[in-house]
Amino acid sequence: MNNDEEIKNVISKLHLLLHNCGNESWATKLAYIHGMINDDPDQARYLIMTSFGGMGSLNDIVLSLNDQMLVEENRELDSLRKRLFELAQRL
Amino acid sequence: MALCDCDAKAQRDANVQHIAQNWGVSPEAASALYDTMTYVHGAAAIGGAVYGMKQAGNVLDHPNISGKVLGEYSAIKSGPLDRDMALTFSGARYKEVVLSEDTLLYRAGIADSPFGQYFSFEKQNGVVQTRIDKALLPVWPNGAASPLDTSFGIKIPAGTKVYIGDVGYQNGFYLGGTEQIAVPKPWDIPGVEIISKDPLK
Numbered sequence: 001m002n003n004d005e006e007i008k009n010v011i012s013k014l015h016l017l018l019h020n021c022g023n024e025s026w027a028t029k030l031a032y033i034h035g036m037i038n039d040d041p042d043q044a045r046y047l048i049m050t051s052f053g054g055m056g057s058l059n060d061i062v063l064s065l066n067d068q069m070l071v072e073e074n075r076e077l078d079s080l081r082k083r084l085f086e087l088a089q090r091l
Numbered sequence: 092m093a094l095c096d097c098d099a100k101a102q103r104d105a106n107v108q109h110i111a112q113n114w115g116v117s118p119e120a121a122s123a124l125y126d127t128m129t130y131v132h133g134a135a136a137i138g139g140a141v142y143g144m145k146q147a148g149n150v151l152d153h154p155n156i157s158g159k160v161l162g163e164y165s166a167i168k169s170g171p172l173d174r175d176m177a178l179t180f181s182g183a184r185y186k187e188v189v190l191s192e193d194t195l196l197y198r199a200g201i202a203d204s205p206f207g208q209y210f211s212f213e214k215q216n217g218v219v220q221t222r223i224d225k226a227l228l229p230v231w232p233n234g235a236a237s238p239l240d241t242s243f244g245i246k247i248p249a250g251t252k253v254y255i256g257d258v259g260y261q262n263g264f265y266l267g268g269t270e271q272i273a274v275p276k277p278w279d280i281p282g283v284e285i286i287s288k289d290p291l292k
Contacts, residue, residue: 023204025238054179054258054271055198055209056239062206062277067285069206069278078276085175 004037007048007087011037014080021063021073048088052081059085151188153255155212156272158188161252172254176208176273185256185273192249195286196272202241205285210272215242217292244287251280 011034018027029051036044051058059081063070107122151158164170166183177183196210247253254273277283 052175052178054273055207055211056200057179059175059179060207060209062204062208064204064206067205069283071278074276074278082173082175085173 003087003090004041007044007084008034008037010080010084010087014077014084017063017073017077017080018061021065021070023061023063026058026061045088048084052085151186156188156194156253156255157191158194158253159191161187161189163187171252172273172275176254176275179209179259179273180254180256180271181259182257185254188253188255190247190249190251190253193282194247194249194251194253195244196247196274198243198245199239199291200241200243201238202288205241205243205245205288206277206283208273208275208277210245210247210274212270212272214244214289215291240291242287242289242291243285245277246282246284246286247274247277248280248282 011030015027015030015034018024018030033044033047033051036047054060061077063073063077107118149160151160162170163186164172164177164184166177169183170177170185171187172185174183177185196212197214198205198207198210199215200207251274254275255270258269258271274280274283
């Protein structure tokens with residue numbers, strides 16, 4: 001799997017996880033980036049890298065339900081977004 | 092003794108190369124990071140970063156937090172935070188601190204999502220001020236919304252390692268520049284709990 005395909009694969013997994021846990025805002029934006037990778041990889045890389053910031057960003061997200069943190073879901077989220085960050089740096 | 096221009100340039104080039112190697116970023120990205128650090132912290136701070144953890148092992152001198160400094164890091168001297176989190180600090184410069192007592196930290200978000208990995212020491216009262224202080228964009232550059240309606244107080248237990256530094260610049264007039272505290276993977280920290288929820292004005 002080449003870098004672009006792996007990025008799309010990681011974004012698809014992130015999208016599904018965020019959608020299933022109710023974070024529609026970031027799920028929608030990741031779907032948008034996914035659709036851009038083949039046509040405009042530079043812009044896709046920019047959008048991915050600017051998604052990583054402080055409070056309110058992709059790497060601020062901690063999934064919860066009824067004020068309880070979801071442990072397994074957050075471990076998966078953290079692994080996927082760190083992988084996305086690494087891959088985007090290689091684009 | 093002041094450095095001549097050629098010495099200063101050589102020192103700058105060496106530091107930029109150091110950043111590029113430590114962080115695995117391009118020379119252009121390393122140069123931008125270096126310039127940010129110079130602007131925000133000044134050359135003396137960069138020199139301190141090159142020569143290491145000047146406060147390691149010391150009791151933290153901070154009005155809002157009781158803890159021990161384990162290390163001080165920057166883009167030149169990379170630390171324990173992964174890059175995606177370290178780069179959210181201005182110049183990737185932060186202190187690693189272990190809390191000596193339970194500590195109440197604050198964050199802003201939406202009512203049904205109280206937890207996160209980034210906090211501040213001060214309780215947020217207003218939406219606009221929070222966005223300016225924490226570089227919290229209403230809409231991220233890629234269009235993702237970052238809505239705000241609630242201020243949360245979250246207890247972080249004693250013994251937790253936290254990471255403290257200035258908020259990095261993000262975009263437009265949302266300048267950052269105030270302190271943020273990163274608490275990585277709070278779901279793996281027993282005893283993290285919501286203490287307060289208050290609507291933002």
